[in-house]
Amino acid sequence: MPEALTSDTAPVLTDASLADAPMIEEEARGGALVKRHRLSTRLWHWINAAALLVMLMSGLMIFNAHPRLYWGHFGANPDPAWLEIGTRGSSGYLRIGQAELPTTGVLGAWKAPDGSLQRRAFPHWATIPSSYNLADARLWHLAFAWLLAVGLLIYMLVSLLNRHFQRDLRIRSAELRPAHLWQDIRDHARLRFPTGAAALRYNILQKLSYAGVIFGLLPLVIFTGLTMSPGMDAAWPWLTDLFGGRQSARSLHFIATVLLVLFFVVHVVMVLLAGPVNEVRSIVTGWFRVPEERR
Numbered sequence: 001m002p003e004a005l006t007s008d009t010a011p012v013l014t015d016a017s018l019a020d021a022p023m024i025e026e027e028a029r030g031g032a033l034v035k036r037h038r039l040s041t042r043l044w045h046w047i048n049a050a051a052l053l054v055m056l057m058s059g060l061m062i063f064n065a066h067p068r069l070y071w072g073h074f075g076a077n078p079d080p081a082w083l084e085i086g087t088r089g090s091s092g093y094l095r096i097g098q099a100e101l102p103t104t105g106v107l108g109a110w111k112a113p114d115g116s117l118q119r120r121a122f123p124h125w126a127t128i129p130s131s132y133n134l135a136d137a138r139l140w141h142l143a144f145a146w147l148l149a150v151g152l153l154i155y156m157l158v159s160l161l162n163r164h165f166q167r168d169l170r171i172r173s174a175e176l177r178p179a180h181l182w183q184d185i186r187d188h189a190r191l192r193f194p195t196g197a198a199a200l201r202y203n204i205l206q207k208l209s210y211a212g213v214i215f216g217l218l219p220l221v222i223f224t225g226l227t228m229s230p231g232m233d234a235a236w237p238w239l240t241d242l243f244g245g246r247q248s249a250r251s252l253h254f255i256a257t258v259l260l261v262l263f264f265v266v267h268v269v270m271v272l273l274a275g276p277v278n279e280v281r282s283i284v285t286g287w288f289r290v291p292e293e294r295r
Helices: 023-028 037-062 134-161 164-169 177-189 196-200 203-226 230-235 235-243 246-272 277-286
Strands: 032-036 083-088 091-096 099-101 287-289
Touching: 037 134, 037 246, 037 277, 099 134, 134 164, 164 203, 177 203, 203 230, 203 235, 203 246, 230 235, 230 246, 246 277
Parallel strands: none
Antiparallel strands: 032 287, 083 091, 091 099
16 A cells, blocks of 8 residues: 555555445545555456547447448438438538538538548547548457457456445435435535545445446447347347347447447546546545545
């Protein structure tokens, strides 16, 4: 344990303390230094962040090859799309259903570093590779998809064995009471973050969002991605039927990705508002300084 992170007045709670969550809640007080995140959680957090970033950027390049989304088994240019990023002349647009927004300079039509007008859905700075290359984008996407899937499976198994899910993410019936949910929403809106021992526990909004990502969005991204693979389509045709067709799977894959990006944005904003040094240190080293109680 780094001596620079300790003090004579702030107690240090170690991994042995973490085995007993009630003891932490009783003993931890403002200024205490505790081991908040296990190594498995920290490793998965950063591996997952890197994998999702590369998959997002390579996925946007893949989307550039056909920037339209459909429902059902089939989809091509003459078919009605529920979402389209396109170009008319030198103007770009985003169409969702019947609603259309001008997006010139950002989506559909944008300028490359050399000043030339490019007519593709997403700009060079948002894609891997930055210049149009569908084959390379698919290689990047597939390689990091395996990292994401295997990492998620290992994390789930480890979290079951060390009881991380049961201890930290289990949602109790009392937490789902409307009054409790509303109070948590109000506290977040007023930026009233928990202090003292309460800062060591996930609140109900965190539990719902983390559980939704781990057990919902990430598996949905993985299985819809498998559904779009011709090889998996041949081996497991039931998977295609499960999602209502390859084009429906592609649409769900895109929607789940957008929701993951929104989760990431909110997550980063909350970290910045709650105290970036303390929060980032806890997910890098595991050590977290308990915020002082309100007086």
